[in-house]
Amino acid sequence: MAKIIMTADDSASVRQMVAFTLKQNGYEVVEAVDGRDALTKLNAQKVDMLLTDLNMPNMDGIALIKGVRAGTLNKFIPIVMLTTESQDSRKSEGKAAGATGWIVKPFKPEQLIGVIKKVLG
Amino acid sequence: MTIAINRPLSEESVQTGADTFSAWRNVISSSLTSLRLVASTTEDEFLQIGSQMQTFYQRSIDISRMANQLVDVVSGDRLQLLIGRLQQIMKNMESYLSDSRSRSSNSCTTLERVQELLEAVTHPLQGFQKMNKTLRMLSISTKIESSRLGELGSGFVNLAMDVEKLSHQVNDKSATILTERQTLASKIVSNLAAVHAGEKVQDSELQVSLAATADNLRELIAVNDRCNCFGSMASSVSAEVIANIGEVVASQQTHDITRQQIEHVIEALERLMLDLNAVDAEARDGEQGKKLAIEVGDVCELQEAQLRFASTELYTAVCSIVENLRDVANKQSAMAQETLSVVGMADEGGSSFVDAIKEGIMSVTTVLNCCAKTDRDMVGTMQDVTGTIQEITSFVSDIEYIGSEIDLIALNSQIKAAHTGPEGAALGVLAEAIKRLSDEAVRQTELVSTTLNNIHAATDHLSTKTETEESDPAELVESMESELSEILQTLGVMNSDLFSLLTVLVEGVQSLTSEIEQATNGIDVHERIKEMTAGVLAVLESIVRQARQIEPASNEFKQNLLHMEQRYTMESERHIHESIARKRNGQFAEIVKADPMNIVDSSSEFGDNVDLF
Numbered sequence: 001m002a003k004i005i006m007t008a009d010d011s012a013s014v015r016q017m018v019a020f021t022l023k024q025n026g027y028e029v030v031e032a033v034d035g036r037d038a039l040t041k042l043n044a045q046k047v048d049m050l051l052t053d054l055n056m057p058n059m060d061g062i063a064l065i066k067g068v069r070a071g072t073l074n075k076f077i078p079i080v081m082l083t084t085e086s087q088d089s090r091k092s093e094g095k096a097a098g099a100t101g102w103i104v105k106p107f108k109p110e111q112l113i114g115v116i117k118k119v120l121g
Numbered sequence: 122m123t124i125a126i127n128r129p130l131s132e133e134s135v136q137t138g139a140d141t142f143s144a145w146r147n148v149i150s151s152s153l154t155s156l157r158l159v160a161s162t163t164e165d166e167f168l169q170i171g172s173q174m175q176t177f178y179q180r181s182i183d184i185s186r187m188a189n190q191l192v193d194v195v196s197g198d199r200l201q202l203l204i205g206r207l208q209q210i211m212k213n214m215e216s217y218l219s220d221s222r223s224r225s226s227n228s229c230t231t232l233e234r235v236q237e238l239l240e241a242v243t244h245p246l247q248g249f250q251k252m253n254k255t256l257r258m259l260s261i262s263t264k265i266e267s268s269r270l271g272e273l274g275s276g277f278v279n280l281a282m283d284v285e286k287l288s289h290q291v292n293d294k295s296a297t298i299l300t301e302r303q304t305l306a307s308k309i310v311s312n313l314a315a316v317h318a319g320e321k322v323q324d325s326e327l328q329v330s331l332a333a334t335a336d337n338l339r340e341l342i343a344v345n346d347r348c349n350c351f352g353s354m355a356s357s358v359s360a361e362v363i364a365n366i367g368e369v370v371a372s373q374q375t376h377d378i379t380r381q382q383i384e385h386v387i388e389a390l391e392r393l394m395l396d397l398n399a400v401d402a403e404a405r406d407g408e409q410g411k412k413l414a415i416e417v418g419d420v421c422e423l424q425e426a427q428l429r430f431a432s433t434e435l436y437t438a439v440c441s442i443v444e445n446l447r448d449v450a451n452k453q454s455a456m457a458q459e460t461l462s463v464v465g466m467a468d469e470g471g472s473s474f475v476d477a478i479k480e481g482i483m484s485v486t487t488v489l490n491c492c493a494k495t496d497r498d499m500v501g502t503m504q505d506v507t508g509t510i511q512e513i514t515s516f517v518s519d520i521e522y523i524g525s526e527i528d529l530i531a532l533n534s535q536i537k538a539a540h541t542g543p544e545g546a547a548l549g550v551l552a553e554a555i556k557r558l559s560d561e562a563v564r565q566t567e568l569v570s571t572t573l574n575n576i577h578a579a580t581d582h583l584s585t586k587t588e589t590e591e592s593d594p595a596e597l598v599e600s601m602e603s604e605l606s607e608i609l610q611t612l613g614v615m616n617s618d619l620f621s622l623l624t625v626l627v628e629g630v631q632s633l634t635s636e637i638e639q640a641t642n643g644i645d646v647h648e649r650i651k652e653m654t655a656g657v658l659a660v661l662e663s664i665v666r667q668a669r670q671i672e673p674a675s676n677e678f679k680q681n682l683l684h685m686e687q688r689y690t691m692e693s694e695r696h697i698h699e700s701i702a703r704k705r706n707g708q709f710a711e712i713v714k715a716d717p718m719n720i721v722d723s724s725s726e727f728g729d730n731v732d733l734f
Contacts, residue, residue, distance in 0.1 A: 011377040013167040017370050020175050055381070055690065084378050085690045086730070095734045104692075104730035106374040109367045111727045118726075118733065 003120060004046070006030040008038035008064060009053040009082070014105075018051060018082070021109040027116070035059025039067045042074045049120060050074070051112075054083035054090065065097040078119040082107070141671065142410075145417060145664055146397050152657040153390055156428075159653050160383045166646040167376040170442060173640045174373075177449060178366045180633050184453050185359050187626045188460040192355075194618045195475075196348035200341060203611060206604055207338045213601050214334065214485070218327045220597075221492060225320050228499050231579050232309045232316075235506055238576045239306050242513075245565045245572075246302070249295035249520060252558055252565070256288035256527070259558070263534070263551050270548070273541050277548055280534050284555060287523050287530070291562065294516045294523070298569075301516075305509040312502040319495040326488040333481035340478060347463045354463075358456045365445040365452070372445070375438035378691065382431035385694065386424045389685055393420045411672040418668030419678050419705075423685070425661035426697050432654040434693075439647035450637040457630040461623070475616040482605050482612075489605075493598045506580045510573055517569045524562030531556035678705035 005027045007018040012033075019029040030047060032038035036058040042050070050068065054061035065079050078100040083090075086104045094102055100119055103112065263281035267274030393416070400413050534552030538545040679686075679702040689695050727733075 009377075011164065011380070013164055013171055013373055014377045016168055016171045017373045020171070020178075021370055024178075083690075084381055086692045087690075090690075091732060099734060101731065101733040103732075105378055106371050107728075107730055109370050111731055114727050115731060115733065 002026055002028045003048040004028045004030060005049045005051060005116065006032060006038060006042065006047045007051045007082075008032040008035060008056065008061070010034050010056045011053070014053070014082075018112070021112055022116075024109075025113050025116075035061060035064035035067075038064055039071075042068055043071055044073075046073055047077060049077055049116065050079045051082050052079065054081055054085050054094070062093055062097045065094065065099055069098040080115060080119065082112075141667060142397055142400070142413065142417075145667075146394060148660045148664070149390055149394055149397075152660050153387060153394070155653050155657055156383055156387050156390070159650055160380050160387065163376060163380070163646055163650065166644075167373060170640075170644060170646075171373055174366065174369050174442075174446065177446060177633065177637055177640075178362075180629065181362050181366075181449055181453055182359075184457070184626065184629050184633065185355055185362070187622060187629065188456055189355055191460050191619065191622045191626060192348050192463055194615055194622065195344050199611065199615065200345050200348070203608060204338065204341050204345065206608055207334060207341065210485075210601055210604055210608075211331065211334050211338065213597055214327065214331055214489075217489075217492070217597050217601070218324075218331070221327075221496070222320070222324075224496070224499070225316055228503070229313060229316055232313050232502070232506075234579050235576055236306060236309050236313075238572050238579070239302050239309075242302060242569050242572045243299070245568045246295050246299050248565045249291050249562070252562055253288045253292040253295070256284055256291070256555065256558055259551055259555050260285040260288065263548065263555075266547050266551060270541065270544055273544060274548065276537055277534065280530055280537070283530050284527060287527050290523050291520055294520050298513050298516045301509055301513055305506065308502065308505060312498070316495070316499065319498075322491065326491065330481075330485040330488045333484055337478040337481045344463075350463075354459060355456065358452050361452055362449050365449045368445045369442050372438040372441045375435055379431045379435040379438075381690065382427060382434075382694065385688065385690075386428050386431070388688070389420055389424050389427075393417060414668045414671040415675055416681060418665050418672070418674055419681055420685075421661045421664045421668065422674075423682060423698060423701055425658055425665065426701055427694060428654055428661070429658055430693060430697055432651060432658070436647045436651050439644060443641045443644055446637050446641050450634040453630050454634050457626055460626065475612045475619065479609060479612050479616075482609055486602060486605050489598050489601055496598075503580060506576075510576050510580060514570070514573050514577075517566050517573060521563060521566040521570075524559050524566060527555060527562065528559035531559055674705055676706050678702050 005022055007015050007022070007029060008031075009015045009018070010033060015031050015033075019031060022029045030041060030045065032041055034056040035052070038050070038052065039059065050064075052061045052064055056064075059067070061081055061083065068074055068077070068079060079098065080101040080103060081094050081099050082103050082105060084105045085091075091102050101115055103115060260281040263277050263284070267277035267281065270277075396413065396416060400409055531552050534555060535549055538549030538552055541548065675681075682698070682702075686695065686698050689698065
């Protein structure tokens with residue numbers, strides 16, 4: 001059965017690109033337009049992994065990670081940030097919130113797939 | 122999206138501080154409108170590019186799959202089977218050719234021997250005709266002598282008439298035999314001529330057929346070899362196309378990155394606008410005005426650099442998207458062309474290697490049919506020889522029987538002549554002559570019989586051999602024809618599959634190439650963004666020049682814009698900031714190149730831009 005991965009990003013073109021890459025590699029994709037939308041969906045649906053942007057309206061990526069880790073349904077899923085932010089302080093913040101990994105944009109599709117395969121085992 | 126071209130300020134406007142600040146506010150405000158437009162309205166165009174890219178990718182995969190199917194049609198088990206069958210036919214043809222030569226040689230030798238033997242029976246048969254004349258004369262003499270004797274010779278007349286009747290029969294039979302012999306001899310001559318002519322044709326045509334079959338075999342093996350190599354070529358093209366699409370996917374992210382960079386420029390300029398608005402008109406000519414001019418110069422110089430970088434980065438990324446999509450079209454087009462070559466087709470309208478092989482096989486079938494006909498003709502001739510010899514033998518037996526009858530008549534004549542006494546002495550002489558002739562007839566028939574037996578032996582040997590061998594060549598030809606028919610059928614299916622797949626492939630490639638060309642020609646978002654940002658860049662440059670005229674740049678740049686540095690999210694933004702700060706401090710500015718895909722592979726498993734916690 002295909003693994004389900006959520007992609008949360010306020011940029012429709014980034015969501016489209018991530019979804020395309022994931023589907024090409026056999027994953028099912030759930031899209032969320034911002035952190036709040038993602039958290040609402042994650043409270044209702046079990047997924048295998050979350051890929052989230054950092055800077056989003058309504059709820060940013062760090063708050064989203066904290067919300068997921070505080071929840072129950074997807075509490076232990078791997079969460080990887082996809083962001084333009086590259087500062088170590090921000091990475092530390094993400095790690096402290098419970099992020100599994102951090103990918104700085106722009107990235108190549110094979111990098112994303114490599115990371116997903118690694119964290120999903 | 123409408124394009125708002127920002128007009129740079131004229132140098133004349135740098136007259137008084139108040140006017141200059143007011144003019145800066147106006148042009149910065151106008152530039153902000155343009156930048157907000159750039160940041161908010163390009164998403165749809167990138168979404169459309171992404172959607173087209175996905176369609177092209179899917180169709181590219183379909184084309185690769187079709188190319189593989191096309192190659193599968195002429196490779197694998199089906200091709201191996203054809204190669205095996207053609208190899209077997211080659212062997213069979215060589216064996217058939219060798220047997221055919223041997224059979225032909227034997228047949229000719231036998232027929233020539235029969236020809237000689239038939240010549241040998243001519244003389245004894247002519248002897249029968251001479252004997253007939255003598256018997257008739259003896260019969261007449263007997264009649265004359267018996268009439269001279271009167272009552273005493275009356276019995277001899279009947280004997281003479283019997284002899285005459287039998288001599289007529291001998292004459293008729295020997296004439297028939299001579300005619301049959303002549304007919305058979307003519308048939309043998311013409312058959313020999315046909316066999317010799319057939320040999321030449323068979324030799325040359327079978328050699329041609331062998332060469333054609335060998336060519337077909339070579340072509341099939343070559344196709345097989347090419348097909349075996351095609352898999353790696355197709356995989357390599359697929360990998361290249363995936364890499365192209367990967368580049369497109371990565372370049373698409375630049376839109377998001379550029380949007381954020383432009384948003385940061387907007388934020389910086391909005392803050393500058395607040396500072397410009399916050400300073401009173403009276404204060405602008407004083408020290409506060411100078412500080413403000415320095416700030417305006419610093420902020421605008423920095424934002425000009427950030428915007429230029431972002432704009433160039435986006436331009437390069439979109440060019441990369443266009444190039445990669447075109448590359449996908451070119452690769453698919455080249456692969457389609459290569460596919461044609463691999464499967465042995467000149468082009469979609471031309472003929473395939475299958476046609477050439479079919480043609481070769483048809484010619485082989487024609488030659489085999491010709492060979493089979495020659496074989497059948499030879500068997501027919503041998504049967505004719507046997508039949509005719511049997512008929513001649515039957516006539517010779519008749520002559521032999523007639524000879525024994527005449528012998529009996531002669532014996533009766535001698536007995537009667539003895540009873541007649543001295544007056545019948547002449548009749549006795551005649552009877553003795555008849556007796557000698559009958560002995561001669563028996564001797565001649567024996568001679569003819571011996572010759573005929575020799576002919577029998579020769580033809581029996583040949584017909585026996587032909588009968589045993591006859592089934593083999595016929596079966597061989599039949600088996601070869603059956604094989605060739607099956608090969609032709611397989612080739613027919615192969616050809617039909619090839620052409621139907623090829624039509625779809627060529628149409629698919631043509632339509633993909635044309636749509637990619639159309640789509641890439643329609644991508645102008647980068648040109649429009651370049652044009653829009655060019656206006657803003659000109660405004661910012663102009664402001665920087667004016668600001669520096671009012672108050673030269675200070676080396677406190679870094680400290681003054683510390684708040685800005687802390688707001689950056691991207692490494693490139695920090696680099697640009699640092700570079701300008703170094704310049705302000707009299708150091709060389711580090712050039713930050715726009716390269717959206719400059720993802721450095723490092724010792725880390727996935728690259729420097731990836732961290733796993």
